[in-house]
Amino acid sequence: MPPLIRLEIDGREPTIEELYHPLLVNYGHLTALQVRDGRVQALALHLERLVAATRELFDADLDPALVRGHLRHAVRDVSDASIRINVYQPADELMIVVAVRPPAFPPSTPVSLRSVPYVRPAAHLKHLGSFGQLYFGRLAEREGFDDALLTGPGGEIAESAIHNIGFFDGTAVVWPSAPHLAGIQMLALNPGLEAAGLPVRSAPVHLADVGAYRAAFLTNSIGVVEVRRIDEVALPGDPDFHRLVVSAAAAVPWDAI
Known part of the structure; x- marks a missing residue:
């Protein structure tokens, strides 16, 4: 993981005592985002995610304006960065942790995935219980793959360890319907895909089906x-389709923090 530029709790530098809870209690949730020139793609969706998960996990209301203020403070002198915003509840009050790291970029070449029999608990939440993803991700790397592909009973595909996965059948984008996290990039990307003439749908996708798809991303x-x-199935790929997806992702508006 890249080195920290800054870590703040509730908008200020934390004390050692304040770090005990996030270090020792693995109960909370987060969102991860990229900042470019002081802007974030689909910032409203990130804030909605944090508000909804706070209500579900802690039965508490999170003020999105407060989160936005803490984010703005944490990147006050950093124009480009990778950000994680974690939410905990050590006692009766919520704790907002903002970690600032150097900006990250996607791989420049296609990746390979090793399927594993694992589905995240409470998969609809971006929660802190990431042991399974890290464990299987490392195993996949040892076998020469780039990441793990999480699957449920019968080889039903859910998501990768840290991504959503979409498939292209030649006419439409298919997102697996098995339990998964509805990623912000996925949600923000769908309108652009449909505007470009690519229908988007959710449906079961099994490992046995992979060879029938033209491309995946x-x-x-x-x-x-x-x-x-x-696994051992090579996807033909579709350069025109991939360029369209990349273009749709680039067109998602960047919101000022």
Whole structure:
């Protein structure tokens, strides 16, 4: 993981005592985003994610304006960065942790995925329980793959360890319907895909189906990357389709913090 530029809790430098809870209690949620020239793509969706997860996990209301203020303070002298905003509740009050790191960029070449029999608990939440993803991701790398592809019973595909995955059947983009996190990039990308004439739908996708698809791609806050292989199945790829997806992702508006 890239080195920290800054870590703030509730808009200020934390004390050692304040760090005990995030270090020792693995219960909370987060959003991850990229800042470019003081702007964030789909910032409203990130804030909505944090508000909804806070209500579900802590039965508490999170003020999105407060989060935005803490983010603005954390990047006050940094124009480009990778950000993680974590939310905890050590006692009766919420704790907002903003970590600032150097900006990240998607791989410049297509990636390969190793399927693993694992689906994240409470998969609709971007929560802190990431042991399974890290464990299987490292195993995949040891076998020569770039990342793990999480699958449920019967080989039903859900998501990669840290991305959503989309498939192209030649006419439409298919997002797997197995339990997964609805990623911000995925949500923000869909309108642009449809505007470009690419229908978008959600449906079950199984490992046995992979060979029937023309192309696949991953999305997260860092960007879009082409998938060249899943297990031993090589995907033909479609350069025109991939250029369209990258273009649609680039067209998502950047909001001032």
